[in-house]
Amino acid sequence: SHYGRMCPIETPEGPNIGLINSLSSYARVNEFGFIETPYRKVNIETNQVTDRIDYLTADEEDSYVVAQANSVLDETGRFVDDEVLCRFRGDNTTKPKERMDYMDVSPKQVVSAATACIPFLENDDSNRALMGANMQRQAVPLMNPEAPFVGTGMDHVA
Known part of the structure; x- marks a missing residue:
């Protein structure tokens, strides 16, 4: 799954659509080159969402x-609802709260930083969201720009 790893919205328009992608807001690349995303660990004995972050x-x-x-938690960090909306093996489903292993760190972890700047993104048409993300990417410069992780092999010619 690319959930929380690659932004599903931010990609160039035209012939390169889908060929150039952006990392999601909280994603990182580990020492082996795999993209990781963070999750909050759920303590299995107490069924309490902890502050421990695992990538x-x-x-x-x-x-x-x-x-x-966005699952509802009480003041002690336990799930309020008996059935919790979750993901398991790539499918969205509901399972008993006792079955939870992890919890997403933020609803914004699925999108890139530029896409997260779009107000009311969930109400936008997908084409408008794509255009808005590309405009945000141009309008909000990076503080520390980096070279891409993957190249074509012809980079030295350009």
Whole structure:
């Protein structure tokens, strides 16, 4: 799954659509080159969402039940609802709160920094969101620009 790893919206328009992608807001690349995204660990004994953050690759995430970031918690960090909306092996489903292994850190972890700047994104048409993300990317410069992680091999010619 690319959830929380690659932004599903921010990509150039035209012939390069889908070929150039952006990392999601909280994603990082580990020492082996795999993209990881953070999750809050759920204590299995107490069924309490902890502040411990674990970064998981897509393969690691596949074996865990991950609750959504907007799941309702009480003041002690436990799930309020008996059935929690979650992801398991790439499918959105509901499972008992006792089955949760992790919880998303933020609802914005699925999109890039530029896309997260779009107000009321969930109400936008997908084409408008794409155009808005590209305009935000041009309008908000990076503080520390970096070279891309993956190149074509013809970079030295350009």
